[in-house]
Amino acid sequence: MTVPDRSEQQTSLSLPDGWESVEPPEGVRFLALAPADGTFRSNITVTAQTNGDIGFRDWQVGSEMAFSQMMPGYTPIDLERLTIAGQEAGRRLAMYDGPGGAALTMEQWFVAIDGVGHTLTATVVTSDYATWAAQIDATAASWSPA
Amino acid sequence: MSAAATEVSWILAGPGGRLEHRATVDPGGIHLRLALDGTRTQHLAVPRGQLVPSLVRTLKIRPVKGAAGSVRPFPTARMTELLGEDQAARDAILEELGARTAWSITVGPWQLIGINGPDGLHLALGDQLTPMTNTAFYRMLCQQLGAY
Numbered sequence: 001m002t003v004p005d006r007s008e009q010q011t012s013l014s015l016p017d018g019w020e021s022v023e024p025p026e027g028v029r030f031l032a033l034a035p036a037d038g039t040f041r042s043n044i045t046v047t048a049q050t051n052g053d054i055g056f057r058d059w060q061v062g063s064e065m066a067f068s069q070m071m072p073g074y075t076p077i078d079l080e081r082l083t084i085a086g087q088e089a090g091r092r093l094a095m096y097d098g099p100g101g102a103a104l105t106m107e108q109w110f111v112a113i114d115g116v117g118h119t120l121t122a123t124v125v126t127s128d129y130a131t132w133a134a135q136i137d138a139t140a141a142s143w144s145p146a
Numbered sequence: 147m148s149a150a151a152t153e154v155s156w157i158l159a160g161p162g163g164r165l166e167h168r169a170t171v172d173p174g175g176i177h178l179r180l181a182l183d184g185t186r187t188q189h190l191a192v193p194r195g196q197l198v199p200s201l202v203r204t205l206k207i208r209p210v211k212g213a214a215g216s217v218r219p220f221p222t223a224r225m226t227e228l229l230g231e232d233q234a235a236r237d238a239i240l241e242e243l244g245a246r247t248a249w250s251i252t253v254g255p256w257q258l259i260g261i262n263g264p265d266g267l268h269l270a271l272g273d274q275l276t277p278m279t280n281t282a283f284y285r286m287l288c289q290q291l292g293a294y
Contacts, residue, residue, distance in 0.1 A: 101193045
C-alpha cells in the first residue's frame with residue numbers, strides 16, 4: 001500500500017502489508033500502525049525537525065545519547081553509513097525494553113537536508129521483527145525526505 | 147522442566163575468559179542462568195521475547211566502525227578448540243584470526259558459531275568464516291528465536 005504523508009510535500013511511503021496510516025501526533029509528520037496484536041502496536045513514524053547549526057555528526061551523537069538515556073535497556077546493534085537524497089545519511093538498528101518489559105526493535109534511517117533532520121523510524125515488537133524487516137526496508141526505500 | 151520447555155546454551159570465549167550461559171524457555175517466561183565468571187551464576191526471570199536481546203547483550207554484538215570482513219578458510223573443527231577450556235589455545239587462534247571473541251549458540255540441534263572482532267562478525271559455515279552484517283545476524287536470530 002502506498003499512502004501520502006501529511007507533510008506539505010505529500011511524499012508517499014510504501015507500507016508493509018496490512019499497516020494503516022493514522023493521524024500523527026504533533027511533531028510527527030507521518031504515523032503508520034501495524035495490525036493490532038498484543039499490547040504494543042508496531043509502528044513507523046516520519047519526523048522532520050530543524051537542526052539549526054548542529055552538524056550531522058553532532059546531531060547523531062546527541063540522538064544516540066538521548067536514546068541511551070531515555071529508553072530502558074537501549075542497546076545499539078548496527079550503524080550503517082548511507083547516502084539519502086544525495087546527502088550524508090545513516091541507518092541504526094537497536095533494541096530496548098518497552099512497556100511491561102516487551103522486547104522492542106528500532107530501525108531508524110536519518111538524513112539532514114538544508115538544516116532539517118529527517119528521520120524514518122520503525123519500532124517493532126522483536127518477536128515480529130523478522131516478519132516485517134524486509135517490508136520495512138521497502139518502506140525506507142520509498143521514503144523521499146525533503 | 148516442563149515438556150514444553152526449550153533449553154538454550156551459548157558460549158562467549160575470549161582473552162578475558164570463557165562464559166557459558168543457559169536459558170530455559172517455557173510458555174510462562176524465560177529462566178536465564180548467566181555466567182558471571184568461572185564459578186558464579188546470575189539467575190534471572192524475564193518475559194518471553196527477551197531471549198534474542200539476552201543473546202545480543204551477552205555476546206556483545208555492537209556496531210563496528212569500518213568493518214571490512216572477508217570470506218576465509220577455517221576448518222569448523224577448530225571452533226571446538228576456539229570455544230574450549232584451554233585459554234592458551236583460544237588466545238592463539240583468536241590472534242591468528244584477528245578476532246576478539248568466539249561464540250556459539252545452541253538450541254537443540256540448531257547451532258550457530260562465529261567470531262567477532264575489528265573486521266565485524268563472521269559465521270563459521272562449511273569450513274569457512276563468512277562475514278555477516280550485525281543487521282543480517284540480528285534478523286537471523288529473530289527469525290530463528292524471536293518467538294522465544
